[in-house]
Amino acid sequence: MRIELSGTRGSLAAAGPGTVGYGGDTASILVTAEGRSIVLDAGSGIRRLGDVVAGQDRVDVLLTHLHMDHIQGLGFFGPMFDPSIEVHVWGPGSPKFTLEQLLSRYLSPPLFPVHVRELSSVVLHDTDPGSFELGPVTVTTDYVCHPGATLGYRLSVNGTSMAYLPDHEPALGVEHFPEQPEWTSGFDLMAGVDVLIHDAQYTDDEYAERQGWGHSTFDQALDVAELCEVGSLVTFHHDPGHDDGMLDEIAAAIATHPLPFEFVPGRAGTVIDV
Amino acid sequence: MRREASMTQPIELILLRQWSTYQAIPVWLMDAEGDLLFYNEAAEAVLGLRYVEAGVIHANDLAELFQTTALDGSAVPTEELPVVIALTQRIPAHGELRIKTADGAGRHLHITAFPVEGLSERHLGAVAMFWEEPIP
Numbered sequence: 001m002r003i004e005l006s007g008t009r010g011s012l013a014a015a016g017p018g019t020v021g022y023g024g025d026t027a028s029i030l031v032t033a034e035g036r037s038i039v040l041d042a043g044s045g046i047r048r049l050g051d052v053v054a055g056q057d058r059v060d061v062l063l064t065h066l067h068m069d070h071i072q073g074l075g076f077f078g079p080m081f082d083p084s085i086e087v088h089v090w091g092p093g094s095p096k097f098t099l100e101q102l103l104s105r106y107l108s109p110p111l112f113p114v115h116v117r118e119l120s121s122v123v124l125h126d127t128d129p130g131s132f133e134l135g136p137v138t139v140t141t142d143y144v145c146h147p148g149a150t151l152g153y154r155l156s157v158n159g160t161s162m163a164y165l166p167d168h169e170p171a172l173g174v175e176h177f178p179e180q181p182e183w184t185s186g187f188d189l190m191a192g193v194d195v196l197i198h199d200a201q202y203t204d205d206e207y208a209e210r211q212g213w214g215h216s217t218f219d220q221a222l223d224v225a226e227l228c229e230v231g232s233l234v235t236f237h238h239d240p241g242h243d244d245g246m247l248d249e250i251a252a253a254i255a256t257h258p259l260p261f262e263f264v265p266g267r268a269g270t271v272i273d274v
Numbered sequence: 275m276r277r278e279a280s281m282t283q284p285i286e287l288i289l290l291r292q293w294s295t296y297q298a299i300p301v302w303l304m305d306a307e308g309d310l311l312f313y314n315e316a317a318e319a320v321l322g323l324r325y326v327e328a329g330v331i332h333a334n335d336l337a338e339l340f341q342t343t344a345l346d347g348s349a350v351p352t353e354e355l356p357v358v359i360a361l362t363q364r365i366p367a368h369g370e371l372r373i374k375t376a377d378g379a380g381r382h383l384h385i386t387a388f389p390v391e392g393l394s395e396r397h398l399g400a401v402a403m404f405w406e407e408p409i410p
Contacts, residue, residue: 173292
């Protein structure tokens with residue numbers, strides 16, 4: 001399994017000289033395994049992945065949720081407009097609306113010139129908690145703690161695994177975090193994975209003012225990684241206000257502590273082989 | 275799509291548990307099988323049992339721990355209990371009952387229960403809230 005971070009930013013794209021190192025594009029990751037390509041989220045980082053998967057006959061895009069920073073690149077993903085490539089988009093509906101109805105709010109005029117139903121090679125899948133197979137890859141998904149219906153994903157192939165929870169606030173309302181596994185959002189998805197890509201948007205001071213917004217601090221990401229006994233933690237969904245200097249400082253501080261897992265600051269362009 | 279055995283409770287129940295710890299009124303949280311997964315500190319006082327000591331109480335043990343009658347002392351059919359209605363009929367229910375709790379005390383309770391219907395049409399359990407009326 002190969003994991004390539006394309007967009008690592010959260011909430012809003014933040015291009016500029018101060019974000020070249022960690023990247024300014026919003027959430028999008030390419031996972032490849034045995035010739036199969038799976039894209040996790042369709043933030044602005046998905047645009048360049050269109051070239052990477054060109055020439056394949058199928059690509060699957062797994063959306064965690066439908067906040068703009070996770071779907072805004074969908075209309076700029078080349079394969080969506082290439083009838084020779086089947087694009088399967090998976091993601092949560094809501095109690096009253098299908099995934100297509102919800103995505104159409106963005107992928108339709110006046111917000112976008114093309115309506116999603118005009119894209120003949122795109123297949124949309126309303127996705128519920130559970131497991132399904134994409135070729136050799138087993139995808140397991142469940143709802144996790146974030147405002148609105150939000151899925152986390154676990155991808156497993158040939159005894160290796162990774163989990164992707166880019167928007168996740170498992171500490172919400174917990175007096176002493178982390179809780180025991182039974183009461184920790186997303187634990188089953190994350191437990192024992194080789195690579196955990198997890199929300200680490202806030203500092204402790206920022207979190208104090210933004211509880212309930214659906215995101216974690218760096219410390220909470222470290223705590224959850226330890227609880228879940230992961231092989232490595234990739235911090236992700238960087239706040240648009242955090243520039244390279246600040247993220248480097250935080251990473252350096254974390255690196256001074258002994259950790260029971262490998263710590264990988266999530267930089268765009270990072271490739272992880274599992 | 276298959277659903278596999280899980281160690282983690284559904285997020286809806288996790289959030290309800292967290293919500294209940296911030297409530298001053300007694301709250302029960304039950305799963306779809308009727309097991310009492312969690313009750314808050316206010317419920318501990320009413321039920322005479324600490325959650326950290328009792329842990330999860332299975333449905334079959336609940337009737338023995340908390341003996342329930344009508345206010346006049348007559349038996350109440352199980353299927354008419356508010357929590358059972360919420361769990362089995364998946365509708366809200368309210369009732370006024372007398373219970374004898376684990377510590378032997380008798381209490382007069384108003385009970386409101388409602389089903390927990392999660393996303394993806396999952397019936398996940400029920401929540402019950404209690405208001406105690408002093409027994410003269």
